[in-house]
Amino acid sequence: MSAELDLAARVVELTRRLAGPGAEAEVVAAHSAEALTRFANSAIHQNVADATTTVRLRLHLDGRTAGGSTTVTDAAGLQSLVERTIAASRLSPPDQAWPGLTPPTPLRESPAFDEATAAAGPHERAARVRDFVRAADGLETAGFCRTTYSSGGFANTAGQAVEGRAAEAAMDGIARLAGADGVARRASSRLTDLDGTALGTRAAAKARAGGRPIELSPGRYEVVLEPTAVADILDNLATFGFNGKAFAQHQSFAELGAQQFDQAVTIRDEPLGATLPFDQEGTPRGTLTLVQQGTTTAVSHDRTSAAEAGATSTGHAGAASRSWGPIASNLALAPGRDAITPVTGEGPTAASARALVSGMRRGLLITDFWYTRVLDQKSLVITGLTRNGVWLVEDGEVTAAVGNMRFTQSYPQALGPGAVLGVGTEIETLPDRWTGVRYTAPALHLQSWNLTGNASG
Template identity: 65%
Template structure:
């Protein structure tokens, strides 16, 4: 298939709706081709290589004051006709939809970033070469993880005459190394497979695993922390889902208060889909663009699709997505912009040399750790769950390495903690003590989603349980 074929399919479904439901029916159609490939490894060898190619057609129909949606992976004439008939039948049974926001009007759509063809159609051998480099770099430790590549090509059309096309490609690698029951992790997502360096990631994961062996247990309590990008990504994802979500904001279930300085002045957050290769339009055909969420600590905006935007008298910000009517529009490409200036990196690197070898894997983290009198260096969070959506109080566990920092030096590995913390409060005024200069893009589980963050130093983090309970 090509973009032209997908555009033709979308236009064909719009015409089928016109024939079946009449000229007054309003329809929007998204046709997406996806090529997804995954090379997975465990016990230091590749045990699975899978790939799938498919095309999906998503239709939303508003007719006689009622709205219904449907989807199909069949693109033959009979399959498209069945999709239209099925969605039309569902619309007849749907309740009235007085909040229907209408269709996206014809408007230009940005071209998006160029697609790297070598990534879009990478071979299993090319992914396996990065796995081999990762495994070689761990130097005998047990290694596991994956290397993936993806390509998406999409076309949108609606009965108002709007259309858009776009392409996107992504590569990602996520791997762990294990030493004596301790794990070290390294992750990276990029527009080009060539930018994934398996040897660099493997060496980083192995160094952290070796540094995390023989941990001590510390009592729960509030500690100053340095959070590495993998942990910061969890903060950004939960802020996006529960805070900068236009539906939750309209329902007064979000902490967000546009115009209020809710965060430390060091915090600037932007949802920036075109910073990376991605489809340049959303499910409703609205052009995607950078959306400042927080500027120098002040909350500026939340994400909207057409429905949530209409409810608060605003327009769509390009965040229409499948399931949006239930979950709301969610920023999926959040960046925490790095510091303009960082601490003296050479000082930090020198200090780390005296501590636990391998605990600090980059100059950014070294510089921030060097300023900590007593605190914790945290690699990663996992199994996080929201306890209080309004205040965004989250509980979860540390993972893949925690270290005690004393007088700027990581001195001992620490057993994992449970924490309970309000994410907005942890990033609140006066609480961010430093940001790194080099953000790392972290892959997400869903294709097209990612977070990009530097290492962050915070004045306080609430650890509520240790390894013993």
């Protein structure tokens, strides 16, 4: 038994003793360790590390629900947590939507855990930063390399008891030349998968190709989106579209069984190996197919949204999922199945997008999206900015850099039936900017993207 599962089990027993036999309680004890190496002006300027163990208790007592947490894990700290949560439950309103506890359920098998990533120190991260900076060959660089390790245990009064651990490594860097930025990022469960030289080379090539941008008129453009931009689409689809609470309350575009996307689109949530193998309610995680060849087949649920929708939990409960909804946070867009001969040569185009660019008569190659915000949740209309490189493509060739532009676009509409002209055959696993969440995506060739103005006005 892990230390975290032992903590969770102790709190469950303490709750039984103090709250009585009628109490329903669930406890998550999680240890999280993150280490981060930041660099700017082509030099490391910060190494930071943080490790915290947090115990969360959710208690349903006499028809009322309350929760509490603590990072004080000695006997006095745990007793205080239970006493505070019992007191809070007595002051809480009746909880008519309480879905009950997860019954004893075995975990699904997870990929092998990488001990070296969990134990990595600043020297291993610094080596990748060094390689990135050297590969940029004199360009100004900035970014980070991080490693994270998490382990956790869950127990409840219904008898569910599970434990697990996960590790992640990520690198995100830019190279800059005369105001033009190029970006490269990658995530993996193994630090050894991160190649600082390859990432630095890509970022520098983009920066060198981004000089002297032209300005284009607003309008609808055919586009190739690189995986870094596709990750933003997956993020917003997961947060607002495939969110089980939004679906149950009719605030989502999702219609189960409907052909809402192009047949080339298959989207799955693949959490195993990327996060703990169970959610905050102790429900085992596993692969969830959200879209199968264009047909919406599922949304993500915790126990509350599942009960409201007449479904079952998909293992997506979070600390705030009853308020904000359950979110699938490790989405993967399946790559194209047809082999395409890649275009050779250097330039701003990542290998995952080269073949798609070669098939575009006139349009834009877009590297990244930034500062995206929802304008209408039901149709998932998003506004945001392009970033880190946009290029005009004519007859399959990149002909000019383009200044950043604002867009206003319904994401489901852009991926709708007949709107996807191609899906890249190579995938990239990309880190979220702030957390251990990651997205796996190929490049996308889309028929239309609504560019509504230049970034300057």
